[in-house]
Amino acid sequence: MRCIRVHRARRFVPCLVAMLALAGAAQKAPAQTYPPPPSPGYPQPYPPQQYPYPQPLPPTAPNGQPTALPVYRAPTIIVAAPAEGALLPVDKPVAVFRFMSAEPMDPIDALSFSVAVDGKEKTALFQATPGEAWGPLSTPNEPLTAGQHELAARICTSHGECGTAKAAVTLIASNSAVQPGALKAAEAKQKKSKILDAVLQAARVLLH
16 A cells, blocks of 8 residues: 555655746746737738618618609699789688699698798688688788788698798788779770660661
8 A cells, every 4th residue: 555655755746846847937927818929921910890880771672672662742823812913801811722643642631731921920810621721811919011011821732742832912901992893884885885886876777
């Protein structure tokens, strides 16, 4: 038994000496960094590249071809009344706007309608439907003066495409608003009398 212990001790001493030698060599060796620097004569490594985020692809049709996104157009809006050049009584200035969408899949948004008179908001005075809007240009509390005034209206579709319309209207005093009608009636009556006189003169010539 003693011989076995002596034999093991003799084998352990060389192993211990070898381990101490390796530890000393590791302490003397210079520290290495990772990755190691390139050797002389070899090209430098490429710098890191910044790659952009991939862009989303456009929608594709069943056959794999990209489909074009729909292009929506602005709706059409016009001043239906008063007609161009028409005179409005200052106590009842009423305007009518008509509008229509240019795209079947982009309907009119009636809630987006707005109108201004001389730059002042008057939308609350108007009633709007998907096809037209009508209402007074002023209220008894804030009447408009006689003369020319600027109208500006705007309407949009459900996709946000908007159309505008502008017009100038002329307001006249209520007492003078009857004059154009009276003048037209007088002119018509005078024209009829002239025709009647011509017919009577022709009949007298034929009788004589």
